[in-house]
Amino acid sequence: xxLKSQVExxxxxxxxxxxxxxxRYLSTKALAEFHGLPKExxxxxLQSLSQAGLxxxxxxxxxxxxxARSPEDLTFLDIVEAVEGKTRTFVCNEIRANNPCRPKDHRxxxxxxxxxxxxxxxxxxxxxxxxxxxxxxxxxxxxxxxQALLQDTIDWVEDRAG
Amino acid sequence: xxLKSQVExxxxxxxxxxxxxxxRYLSTKALAEFHGLPKExxxxxLQSLSQAGLxxxxxxxxxxxxxARSPEDLTFLDIVEAVEGKTRTFVCNEIRANNPCRPKDHRxxxxxxxxxxxxxxxxxxxxxxxxxxxxxxxxxxxxxxxQALLQDTIDWVEDRAG
DNA sequence: GAGAGACTACTCGGATACAGTCTGTCCGAGTAAATCCGG
DNA sequence: CCGGATTTACTCGGACAGACTGTATCCGAGTAGTCTCTC
Numbered sequence: 402x403x404l405k406s407q408v409e410x411x412x413x414x415x416x417x418x419x420x421x422x423x424x425r426y427l428s429t430k431a432l433a434e435f436h437g438l439p440k441e442x443x444x445x446x447l448q449s450l451s452q453a454g455l456x457x458x459x460x461x462x463x464x465x466x467x468x469a470r471s472p473e474d475l476t477f478l479d480i481v482e483a484v485e486g487k488t489r490t491f492v493c494n495e496i497r498a499n500n501p502c503r504p505k506d507h508r509x510x511x512x513x514x515x516x517x518x519x520x521x522x523x524x525x526x527x528x529x530x531x532x533x534x535x536x537x538x539x540x541x542x543x544x545x546x547x548q549a550l551l552q553d554t555i556d557w558v559e560d561r562a563g
Numbered sequence: 564x565x566l567k568s569q570v571e572x573x574x575x576x577x578x579x580x581x582x583x584x585x586x587r588y589l590s591t592k593a594l595a596e597f598h599g600l601p602k603e604x605x606x607x608x609l610q611s612l613s614q615a616g617l618x619x620x621x622x623x624x625x626x627x628x629x630x631a632r633s634p635e636d637l638t639f640l641d642i643v644e645a646v647e648g649k650t651r652t653f654v655c656n657e658i659r660a661n662n663p664c665r666p667k668d669h670r671x672x673x674x675x676x677x678x679x680x681x682x683x684x685x686x687x688x689x690x691x692x693x694x695x696x697x698x699x700x701x702x703x704x705x706x707x708x709x710q711a712l713l714q715d716t717i718d719w720v721e722d723r724a725g
Numbered sequence: 726g727a728g729a730g731a732c733t734a735c736t737c738g739g740a741t742a743c744a745g746t747c748t749g750t751c752c753g754a755g756t757a758a759a760t761c762c763g764g
Numbered sequence: 765c766c767g768g769a770t771t772t773a774c775t776c777g778g779a780c781a782g783a784c785t786g787t788a789t790c791c792g793a794g795t796a797g798t799c800t801c802t803c
Contacts (some may be wrong), residue, residue: 441751461759
């Protein structure tokens with residue numbers, strides 16, 4: 402059970418888009434080139450973000466993507482769920498129903514106890530992802546990265562922003 | 564990203580094995596019949612548990628499986644990791660290294676900030692699974708299930724235990 | 726009745742098959758900016 | 765010089781292919797009880 406690499410790509414792309422000047426757009430081509438990724442396939446990840454309403458897109462030349470909301474308002478969970486889907490990581494197939502001892506008219510009072518534990522863990526995971534925003538990520542990067550690299554990157558992006 | 568159904572099967576099997584009288588074994592066949600699962604494939608899940616040292620096995624007739632430790636000592640995480648593996652759910656491919664602005668001699672001081680967040684969430688998930696034991700599960704079931712069904716199940720198991 | 730050998734029921738591991746998902750590529754349709762061309 | 769037509773650069777969506785993983789089945793080898801047969 403490993404998250405698809407599209408999740409990683411989407412997160413990195415959102416980090417870049419967060420540093421984009423207000424109202425400008427950055428193309429898939431630029432994002433793919435920046436991260437060294439296949440442009441066509443990366444666009445699938447960005448489409449997922451677009452469908453989820455996390456990014457806004459414009460067609461035509463100088464088109465591309467920008468964040469649809471403030472980075473303060475965009476959590477890791479939003480992005481992970483946009484790409485990976487919102488379904489829980491554990492699905493209960495109700496195999497307890499096959500217990501040969503169970504009377505035919507037996508009605509379940511609660512979800513399977515095993516599923517409840519697994520879902521609790523899933524919720525803890527999501528809660529953790531919900532607690533970190535892209536703005537938080539930006540602040541961490543600003544603190545840790547060399548000033549020069551940060552500035553060069555911002556300039557690189559702005560050069561290509563439409 | 565969905566856990567394999569073998570995880571669900573392994574958890575249910577451990578719950579049953581926890582109710583087995585001391586020193587007795589229960590065969591794959593019985594476990595498969597009880598849960599309505601394909602015997603051959605279920606045995607793969609049990610082999611995973613065996614390799615991880617969570618269950619003990621005996622060959623020959625009246626052979627089968629029993630827990631290798633006390634249910635108090637057996638956590639959900641143990642079982643999930645035995646089947647699903649211990650690798651983290653997020654792998655960082657260091658795509659930040661492709662940043663065209665980065666100087667060639669740049670050395671990373673810390674793991675990728677995005678990966679750290681994802682790993683933190685992964686750890687929260689594992690921590691939650693680590694906090695629940697099979698004994699806890701047994702107590703929950705004893706509290707919630709009808710007394711008759713519980714007793715019938717125990718009898719059914721004991722009938723087939725070798 | 727006792728002991729040796731055959732038998733049986735089970736685990737274990739490997740081989741195989743099939744389906745679904747992930748990764749990656751390609752192409753056509755639609756759109757908006759930039760460019761070109763005729764007046 | 766200006767306005768409409770064309771070109772260009774991009775997104776979007778679908779189709780497609782290959783690799784990998786998850787699900788499932790089958791079979792042979794090995795093991796430990798049980799049964800049988802002989803003395």
